[in-house]
Amino acid sequence: MDDILEETEIVRIILRVLGQPKPPFAPIGDDVAMMSYGNKSLVMKTDMFVGSTDLPPGMNLFHAARKTVVMCVSDFAAKGIRPTAAMISLGLKRPIHKNDIVQLAKGFRAAAKEFGLSIIGGDTNESNDLVIDCAMFGFGRRPILRSGAKPGDIVIVTGPFGYTSLGLHILLENPKTVTNSKLTAFERECKNLVLLPRPQLALGLALTKAKLLNASMDSSDGLALSLWELAERSNVEINIVRPPETEETRSYAEKYGLGLEEVVFHGGEEYEIVATLPPENWERARKIAQRLDSNLIPIGKVVKGSPTVRRITHDRSWTLEKRGWTHFSRHSADC
Amino acid sequence: MDDILEETEIVRIILRVLGQPKPPFAPIGDDVAMMSYGNKSLVMKTDMFVGSTDLPPGMNLFHAARKTVVMCVSDFAAKGIRPTAAMISLGLKRPIHKNDIVQLAKGFRAAAKEFGLSIIGGDTNESNDLVIDCAMFGFGRRPILRSGAKPGDIVIVTGPFGYTSLGLHILLENPKTVTNSKLTAFERECKNLVLLPRPQLALGLALTKAKLLNASMDSSDGLALSLWELAERSNVEINIVRPPETEETRSYAEKYGLGLEEVVFHGGEEYEIVATLPPENWERARKIAQRLDSNLIPIGKVVKGSPTVRRITHDRSWTLEKRGWTHFSRHSADC
Structure with a gap:
């Protein structure tokens, strides 16, 4: 049993030994690490x-390098903090070809340009696995926490969910014949979101600058886990009435016999923001998203109650399972 | 040939694609990454x-965790910057036992306490190799660079060299029977320096605070490479007249047929400071070291000339080979 420790259990064990950091540092457990100085924050993420x-089939080293930066950027986006710079540590498997290094470097360069940050240092090593570690920092006022959701808030997400699960399904099903020409436009979009994920930095910064959000987090561990996390940290109940699914997700899931709710709630690797905001802020938030040509989808609301996530349809309701894609348990490996 | 890319070549390729970061960031190439703001610096290292x-035989996960933090602390020591906090990313091999996690956490806790820093966040993952990545930051005035050595300076180190090479030799020779009782006091010290390296944080901070150093760097890539690096970055010649060897190093090397100069100059993993200072600062520096019960050993001097490192004895002189222990070439694997 010892070898099926989940990520959350590992973190729990480490924190039990280490203890939580004390002020001026924020406790471990939000999307990012934080240090406050005066009324400012230094925000960090690794x-x-x-x-x-x-690394699924079809993902090359350019994608991998860019995606590693995206993984951090997405957390900054959810906190409303602009990333300033990053350091990269590499663990490289022999044989190490010059072209592999060039591909990695081009991925870092693309990400740096795209998100307006600098790569300012790093470390290279030999290892038995490809490892890319990104340590990012940025400065800001007060980051939006996971714990600020209030009864009455609307729950929003910044895009439909399930696309990356389906993209992974496409890449895993038949990696060799997956050329763009054989895919529908929707399938191409799903595949592209796996290889070239798009974190919601501009939208996250704009919504935060306008002070519209009460709570916010990155959704990369899956929608269900993110909602549970918001509910538990904020000590509220969350009711989901309109899952962020699309007609295309529905038909694809049906065609391949995948559970739609499984794909939407328990997938993962979506680099979207899951947030809550007071109803009176909704119209301004919607306009900001529109101006940025971005999605903002209301999916439910925050109510008083013990921390839980309820899925509510027109004729029934149930507690949403608290599970998602995690490195150590891989519940979603079947989708 | 492609698979024997050395670490320096990999960094060169990456920098060719990425370009150097622009101010307020320091160029990549010193011990740490830096961002200046006003007359202060944010210093980072991964x-x-x-x-x-x-992970040599005899090193457990407590040692590994603590050492990873030491690797960063030693760079801060050489720059004269007090580390503030660190984030840790883990890549863990299955099976993952609870006790392994506890050992790692205890190693981080020990290091945090020892060097007065906080562990404020991190990330855990599954991988095919044990990976511990430490990203550390701290604040300070102006870090001491590698490029400040001036003709006339004395070259100093903060301890004898070669002990860790010999410690590794001891651990690799006969790992199963290496119990402390069978080792001499010197051999125990060598072994301990591999498992529980001691970076020179207090000494580095004190020498910097007193503004005594012109150039400084961490020596973990080996003494020869560190001296070459100082010479090249400062555009000076360095003459080494008194290698930081001890009588014990000499006898051990002789006993086992190891080249003494090889062990002292081309080993590595010594977490000492290699620095230069004007002769008029020597006496104050010596007293500071004495007060801290630390070593400060003059080993040569800086002279005008094209960037090179010369080894000078009473009857001959030669250019010190520019090589050391590196992850990708492992010249020192024989010692």
């Missing part, structure tokens, strides 16, 4: 990409 | 420990 678990 | 290459 995220690791591992070849043996994170 | 360093990765990899199980398959960095």
